[in-house]
Amino acid sequence: MRFKLSPRVINQFSYYSTSESIGLYNNRSLNVCLFGHHQSGKTVLCSTITKLLSKVNSTRPVPINLLDSNEDEKKLGSTINLSFAPINTGNTKVTLIDSPGRDDLINVKIQGLNLAHIGILVVSNDHTNLIETINYELTLAKHFNLKEIILFLNDKTPVTSDPIIDNDEAKKRQIQSLLNEYGYRDNLIVSGKSIQQLINHIDQYPIPQRNVQCPLFMKIVQAKVFSRNDAYILGYLEKGKLEVGQNVTIIGKGREFDVNISKIVSSPMGFEKIESGHLCELMIRGDRCKWITKGMVVTEPGIYQANDNIDCLIKPFPISPDDFKEKIENLKSIKLVYSDQISSRCFITNINHNCHDEVTINSQQSTYLYKCNLKLSHSLILSNHQPIALGQDKKLIALGQVDSILTNLKADDKLKLFIKV
Known part of the structure; x- marks a missing residue:
C-alpha cells in the first residue's frame, strides 16, 4: 500500500512535507532554531528568509499563515507548536525551526533547541528588559548544548531599517559581554538590514559529525x-x-x-x-x-531501556533559591519535567538542601545546587549528564542534569506516584 499525504495533512504539519523540491538531504544539512521572547518577530523572520531565498534559488516561500497554521495560533496571533521551513542557503540545505516564545510553552521551545545545530536568538531592540531577556535565553541555549548563537535584533519596524543598538554602544558592549560569558562569539549580532549576513553564516557553518554507526x-x-x-x-x-x-x-x-x-x-x-x-x-x-x-x-529493538527513577542535580532558574526552596517544601509535586523527549509528571523526594559553591552544570557555574531524586510518571530514555528542566504551573523553576539512573519503580510505587501527582 502506498501513502500520499493530503493537502490538509501537509498544512497541519507546517509545510514541511513539501521539502522534497529543494533536496533537503545531502552532505551539508543543518537544523536552525529561531527562539526568543514572546512577540519578538521569530515567525516573521522565518517567513522573510524563505521569501528572500526564493528569489535566488529553489527555496519555496513559506507565508506566516502556514507557519502558524493551527486554529489557536491564528486566533491568538502567536506560535504554539514547532513549525518547520526548509531553505537552500546555497551550499547547505537547512531546516528552520520556528519555536514559541510564551513562558507557558517553555517545553515546546526546549524541544526546538534540542533539535537544532544553530540557534537564532530573536529579540526586540525596544524590549523593556533587553539584557535580562538575552541572559535568560542564553542560559537555556547553553544548558541544552546549542553550539552557535546568532543574535538577531528586531526593532519591530520594516526589516530594512537600522537597529537602535547601533546608536547605543553601552548596550552593545553589555550584549557582547553576555555572549562571551556563555561561550558564544560576540561578532554574530545582526539586524534586519543584515539578513543576508545571517544566511551566509549559516551557509558556511561546519557540518557536525554524523553518528551513523551508533544505534538508531x-x-x-x-x-x-x-x-x-x-x-x-x-x-x-x-x-x-x-x-x-x-x-x-x-x-x-x-x-x-x-x-x-x-x-x-x-x-x-x-x-x-x-x-x-x-x-x-x-x-x-x-x-x-x-x-x-x-x-x-x-x-532499534533491545538497545535502550526507559527509566522512571533518577537522581539529579538541579539549580533554581529563573526564580531565586529562596523561592525555589519554598515551592519545593510546600508542594513537592512538579507538574512537568522538560527534556529532549516527553514532558512527564514527577514527584521530588530526598532533597539535599546543602548548597555547593562553584559546581558546574553544562558549563555553567552555580552557587546553589540541590541533589534530589525524581520519580517520573512516564518512563524516558535517559543518560547520565543529560540536561533537564523542571516546571510548575507551566512555568520554568529549575535547570538540571541527570546524575545517576536508578532501578525502575515497582507497580505499587508507580500507583502511589500517580495518586500523589
Whole structure:
C-alpha cells in the first residue's frame, strides 16, 4: 500500500512535507532554531528568509499563515507548536525551526533547541528588559548544548531599517559581554538590514559529525495516526540510519512496541534510506500505531531501556533559591519535567538542601545546587549528564542534569506516584 499525504495533512504539519523540491538531504544539512521572547518577530523572520531565498534559488516561500497554521495560533496571533521551513542557503540545505516564545510553552521551545545545530536568538531592540531577556535565553541555549548563537535584533519596524543598538554602544558592549560569558562569539549580532549576513553564516557553518554507526535514536516531533495500523511521524534522526522495510521499536509514555518503516516520505528522488543528522518524515505500520504521540523515541529493538527513577542535580532558574526552596517544601509535586523527549509528571523526594559553591552544570557555574531524586510518571530514555528542566504551573523553576539512573519503580510505587501527582 502506498501513502500520499493530503493537502490538509501537509498544512497541519507546517509545510514541511513539501521539502522534497529543494533536496533537503545531502552532505551539508543543518537544523536552525529561531527562539526568543514572546512577540519578538521569530515567525516573521522565518517567513522573510524563505521569501528572500526564493528569489535566488529553489527555496519555496513559506507565508506566516502556514507557519502558524493551527486554529489557536491564528486566533491568538502567536506560535504554539514547532513549525518547520526548509531553505537552500546555497551550499547547505537547512531546516528552520520556528519555536514559541510564551513562558507557558517553555517545553515546546526546549524541544526546538534540542533539535537544532544553530540557534537564532530573536529579540526586540525596544524590549523593556533587553539584557535580562538575552541572559535568560542564553542560559537555556547553553544548558541544552546549542553550539552557535546568532543574535538577531528586531526593532519591530520594516526589516530594512537600522537597529537602535547601533546608536547605543553601552548596550552593545553589555550584549557582547553576555555572549562571551556563555561561550558564544560576540561578532554574530545582526539586524534586519543584515539578513543576508545571517544566511551566509549559516551557509558556511561546519557540518557536525554524523553518528551513523551508533544505534538508531530518533525523537518524534509530530505524529498523525491514520488508522490502527498506519501512522505518519516527523522526527529528528540523532543517531544511526533508517531504511524502508526496517523493523524498529518505539518507546515512551510507559509503552514499548515494534513497528515497520513502510516509507520515507521526504527523501528526494525516492531514496530508500536516510542517515543521522536530519529531520525526516516516515510512514510506519504496526498493530499498535494508535499509541504513537510526539515525544516518543524510535530506536532499534533491545538497545535502550526507559527509566522512571533518577537522581539529579538541579539549580533554581529563573526564580531565586529562596523561592525555589519554598515551592519545593510546600508542594513537592512538579507538574512537568522538560527534556529532549516527553514532558512527564514527577514527584521530588530526598532533597539535599546543602548548597555547593562553584559546581558546574553544562558549563555553567552555580552557587546553589540541590541533589534530589525524581520519580517520573512516564518512563524516558535517559543518560547520565543529560540536561533537564523542571516546571510548575507551566512555568520554568529549575535547570538540571541527570546524575545517576536508578532501578525502575515497582507497580505499587508507580500507583502511589500517580495518586500523589
